[in-house]
Amino acid sequence: MYLKYFYDNELSQASYMVGCQKTGEAVVIDPSRHVNAYLQIAEEQGFTITGALETHIHADFVSGAVELSGRTGAVIYHSAEGDENGGYAFDSSLNTKGVRDKDRIHVGNVWMDVLHTPGHTPEHVSYLLTDGAHPEKPIGVFTGDFVFVGDVGRPDLLEKSVGVKDSADAGARQMFASIQSFKQIEDYLQIWPGHGAGSSCGKALGAVPTSTVGYEKMFNPAFQPEQEQEFVDFLLDGQPEPPAYFASMKEINKYGAPYLSEVHPPVLLSIDTKEVEKLAENENNMVVDTRNPAVYARGHIPGTVNISYPEAFTEWMGWLTDYESNIYLIGAESDHEAMRDALYGIGMDRIAGFIPAGVVERAGRLRTYENIPPQEVKEEKEKGNIRVLDVRFQDEWERERIPGAEHIMLGHLPAGTDEDLPSKDKPVAVHCGSGKRSAIAASILLNKGYDVKNMVGGMMAWKTDNLETD
Numbered sequence: 001m002y003l004k005y006f007y008d009n010e011l012s013q014a015s016y017m018v019g020c021q022k023t024g025e026a027v028v029i030d031p032s033r034h035v036n037a038y039l040q041i042a043e044e045q046g047f048t049i050t051g052a053l054e055t056h057i058h059a060d061f062v063s064g065a066v067e068l069s070g071r072t073g074a075v076i077y078h079s080a081e082g083d084e085n086g087g088y089a090f091d092s093s094l095n096t097k098g099v100r101d102k103d104r105i106h107v108g109n110v111w112m113d114v115l116h117t118p119g120h121t122p123e124h125v126s127y128l129l130t131d132g133a134h135p136e137k138p139i140g141v142f143t144g145d146f147v148f149v150g151d152v153g154r155p156d157l158l159e160k161s162v163g164v165k166d167s168a169d170a171g172a173r174q175m176f177a178s179i180q181s182f183k184q185i186e187d188y189l190q191i192w193p194g195h196g197a198g199s200s201c202g203k204a205l206g207a208v209p210t211s212t213v214g215y216e217k218m219f220n221p222a223f224q225p226e227q228e229q230e231f232v233d234f235l236l237d238g239q240p241e242p243p244a245y246f247a248s249m250k251e252i253n254k255y256g257a258p259y260l261s262e263v264h265p266p267v268l269l270s271i272d273t274k275e276v277e278k279l280a281e282n283e284n285n286m287v288v289d290t291r292n293p294a295v296y297a298r299g300h301i302p303g304t305v306n307i308s309y310p311e312a313f314t315e316w317m318g319w320l321t322d323y324e325s326n327i328y329l330i331g332a333e334s335d336h337e338a339m340r341d342a343l344y345g346i347g348m349d350r351i352a353g354f355i356p357a358g359v360v361e362r363a364g365r366l367r368t369y370e371n372i373p374p375q376e377v378k379e380e381k382e383k384g385n386i387r388v389l390d391v392r393f394q395d396e397w398e399r400e401r402i403p404g405a406e407h408i409m410l411g412h413l414p415a416g417t418d419e420d421l422p423s424k425d426k427p428v429a430v431h432c433g434s435g436k437r438s439a440i441a442a443s444i445l446l447n448k449g450y451d452v453k454n455m456v457g458g459m460m461a462w463k464t465d466n467l468e469t470d
Contacts, residue, residue: 001110001131001139004041005192005209008032010314010342011061012198014209016142018129019047020108027051027074027107029127029142030194031064033257033345035071038064051105053112054078055144055194056124057087057253059157059246060201062347066256069095077105082122090256099125109133117146117182119175120153120201128185140190141213146178148193149206152222154239157201161246172232179223179231187214200246200315203239240393244411245318245346252347266340266351268333273363276301276355279328286321290331290339291357293439297454299366301330306443308436309335314342316440319411326352330360369442370453374462377402377429377455387422389430391441392459396433400469402462410437413444424450431455431462 002019017038019026026047028038042049049072052065056079065076073095079086080098090096099105101116109132117126127142145153155171158164190212197207204221217223225231271279280287280303289300290309300306307316309331321327327350329339336354343351360366372380380386381404388405390397397407406422410432413421422428428450432438435458442454455461463469 001133002026002045002047006032006037007196007209008061008345010310011345012196012205013061014192014194014196015064016192017041017047018107018110018112019045020110020132021045023108024048025050025108027053027077027105028064028068029053029192030055030058030144031068033062033064033067033260034341035064035068038068039071048072049074051075051077051107053105053127053142055126055142055146056121057250058145059161059242059249059253060195060199061249061345062257063253066090066094067259070259079116079123079125081116081125082118086123087121087254088123089254094256101125112142113138115141117143117178119155119171119178120145121158122171122174124153128189137186138189140192141185142192142194144194145201147182147191147216147220148195148199148202149191149208149211149216150220151202151205152179152220152235154202154235154242156236156239157242157246157250161242162250168236169232172235173228175222175235176225176228176231182213183217183223185213187212187217189213191216200240200242238395240395241409241411243315243318244320245323248323248347257347258349260344263344263349266329266336267353268336269328269353269355271355271359273301273359273366276328276330276359277303280304284324284326285328285352286325287328287355288317288321288330289360289443290329290335291360293436293454294371296439296443297369297371299360299363299368300443301360301363302367303447304330304443305440305447307440309339310342312436313339314346316410316437317343317348318346320414320440320444321348323348324350326350328353328355330355330357332357367446369446371456372429372453373456374465374467377431377453377462378467380427380429385426386453387426387428388455389422389428389441389445390432391430391437392432396459400459402431402459403468403470405431410441413441421448422450427451427453429453429455432458434458434460 112127156168391410
């Protein structure tokens, strides 16, 4: 038997290849859209990829099952539990097979038994792996978004992202039942989860790639409640707001993403700053400046939004970009391919063009904004010269805040109305936890006509300076 682990750091997403070295067959569990890594390993190992196994309809990345099937002819194995056909609506031309609890998928002399593990989603399945060389005992289980290291999948995404009423409570109760069943399997079994730390599919995922059933029984907080209602209350409490793009991911993965060969590739544009500004003025476009926030603050083209690459680039593009918009990216040419692939990974296929960073850096007069330290924000606020806007998540805001600050989460800022946003009667000092998100917010507020200042270092710097919080 052969087992290979793949990990996408940007999306905190894990996928796995299982192969039978005797027969030369292999499958991939929860493949990402960028399938070349699987094809390369298969070629190196002499495998033919015969299957792409889905644990559920993903909300946080574009599944590569369709792409992999198109490139190799592999069967797409997907859940047929939960809703009709597992909620999938693949085109009839695709090579698909729905699987149910207790079904078995053979990969040469290796096999996987299907376990229906609802909770994160109604259709969710896990795959229990057995090596035919030792058929008396399985080795481990691919748990997808059911069990993580130190956490379990959140059950509220269908309600919060898709709008399925009361599905969060129902999902939490399904999750409780799934965990009780899972506790019955043997402690030695390895757990191979679908995500690691940083994923929004849970609230406290560990940064360890694998675990065992026994370890999770002992130390996973979600495994400790013995009563259903206690578990439901625990699981639903403190779940972070899901990124806006999750709703689009659910829709894309329900039907299957287009083949990447059919996506119109972005072009490298040779234009000046005036032409970039015209692009940004068009409501059908989004022009994103991916340069460092400090560089952006010193000079940028009006109408652009500053989402710097690479840190949290994919997450905030997903939060802030309309999937119907034409996307233009300003940045270093060496990053163009990686930025494109990152956006393709969340289904943002409308990347119209790249604009070299030098176009901005060679320009003359540009728009700027000021970065100011927390002490200056405090002093100007006490004089009544400035408003303070906090763009952190709701749970961060509720834990502690700057006295007198106003609040709107960054992801809601582009669509914010006059009622949601501060008055423009005085400058606005915007802040987040560390300064990354507030830099994005500053660019959006500038485009809305605000006189903006960015508080350097965010709430961490405010507290380091021992300034008062509520």
